[in-house]
Amino acid sequence: MTITAVRWLLRIMIIGFFLFSFNHSMPPFSRHPIPILVYHLLGTYPGHGEKALYVSPKNFEAQMNYLKQHGFTPLTFEDWGKASLVKKPIFITFDDGYKDNTKMWAIFNKVKSNEFEPKATIFVISGDIGKHNHLNQTDIQSMAKSPFFSIQSHTVTHPNLARSKDLDYELGKSKQVIQNLTGKPVVAIAYPYGLFNAKVIRKASHYYNYGLTTLPGFYHKLWIPDENYLLPRIYVKYTTTINQFAHLVTPGS
Numbered sequence: 001m002t003i004t005a006v007r008w009l010l011r012i013m014i015i016g017f018f019l020f021s022f023n024h025s026m027p028p029f030s031r032h033p034i035p036i037l038v039y040h041l042l043g044t045y046p047g048h049g050e051k052a053l054y055v056s057p058k059n060f061e062a063q064m065n066y067l068k069q070h071g072f073t074p075l076t077f078e079d080w081g082k083a084s085l086v087k088k089p090i091f092i093t094f095d096d097g098y099k100d101n102t103k104m105w106a107i108f109n110k111v112k113s114n115e116f117e118p119k120a121t122i123f124v125i126s127g128d129i130g131k132h133n134h135l136n137q138t139d140i141q142s143m144a145k146s147p148f149f150s151i152q153s154h155t156v157t158h159p160n161l162a163r164s165k166d167l168d169y170e171l172g173k174s175k176q177v178i179q180n181l182t183g184k185p186v187v188a189i190a191y192p193y194g195l196f197n198a199k200v201i202r203k204a205s206h207y208y209n210y211g212l213t214t215l216p217g218f219y220h221k222l223w224i225p226d227e228n229y230l231l232p233r234i235y236v237k238y239t240t241t242i243n244q245f246a247h248l249v250t251p252g253s
């Protein structure tokens with residue numbers, strides 16, 4: 001073996017050692033991908049409108065039962081730090097703050113047990129509170145008081161933030177309105193239509209700790225700046241069967 005070959009071999013061994021130790025010292029966050037589910041309307045599809053925005057109460061209940069039977073721990077974003085400590089963390093999110101989301105009360109009451117505490121994050125459009133088909137102030141206040149729900153922001157007017165002229169209004173005002181209503185911290189924003197750019201992320205990081213996209217897939221800790229403002233989500237559709245759901249929430253399946 002030449003001197004050069006020995007040097008290269010040593011280098012490879014040193015790099016290998018560091019990669020091995022780095023991998024083994026990483027917190028569990030990086031090793032266990034976390035599903036963040038996204039839903040919109042909780043109701044039977046009425047035959048018009050976009051079907052994929054609905055989940056039927058029956059399917060949703062079956063999906064919650066699946067999570068219960070398979071040892072998942074639902075979390076909300078205030079408890080992000082607990083994700084590395086609990087068994088099979090999962091985030092359940094609903095966008096747009098539709099009135100029918102109140103049906104979750106009954107479903108969560110039905111499926112809850114000592115071992116399984118269902119929780120969901122509802123991203124409300126602050127300018128739509130009390131409008132037709134949307135949650136009103138009383139709904140939001142009572143949901144925020146319950147251990148089942150966390151009310152977070154989905155902007156004031158649901159614009160494409162990448163084109164919005166007034167990010168401080170969309171991001172700051174919605175946070176303020178929701179916080180005033182619930183008396184609880186608003187720490188997360190879901191970007192309308194999942195759209196964002198570098199400026200949106202910069203502004204979001206000024207007001208929030210977490211930003212949710214609609215990039216598909218599981219959350220993996222990537223050790224990159226701004227990754228908490230690029231959280232991916234897994235879309236659950238009206239037609240998603242319980243077998244498909246099992247695949248959606250199971251990494252590597």
Ligand SMILES: [Zn+2]
Nearest residue numbers: 095096192193
């Ligand atoms: Zn939306």
